[in-house]
Amino acid sequence: MSHHDEDSSFFDRERDRLSREITAGFEELLSSTNGLNRKLEEVLGMTKEYDTIASLWHSFYELMRNSGNDDTEEEQEQGGLPGTGSHVVAGKQGPSSSTNTNNSDGNNRND
Incomplete structure (x- = not known):
């Protein structure tokens, strides 16, 4: 029986x-x-x-793309796009500082 005890103890040792x-x-x-989960969270x-x-660059791209096209009537009345240097922030200018002309479509515009 000692042989059986040695086999079971070898089995127990090997199992452990x-x-x-x-x-x-x-x-x-x-x-x-x-570690992989942390890296995935960082990437996300x-x-x-x-x-x-x-999104910011897309907005900028759209603004630049549309600035080359014909301006809408509202943009023409405002004097251009904000940030381009042609946008008028102040109210209407007096008649001495600008000349009102009629466009071919009949709208008044300050030159």
Whole structure:
């Protein structure tokens, strides 16, 4: 029976050793998965920041693209686009500082 006890103790030792290896492997896997999860969260956070910047650049692009086209009547009355230097912020100018002319479409415009 001592031979049977030695076999079972070898089996128990081998089982314990393999259990420790499996546990260590799972701990390493969990650690790697947590690291990957943190990196993914960082990437997702950065893409949200880039969405804001992309939206701002898209607005700028649209403004620049539309500034080359014919201005609408409202923009003509205002004197141009804000930020281009031709936008009039103050109220109406007096007749001595500008000349009113009729456009071909019949609208008055300050020159």
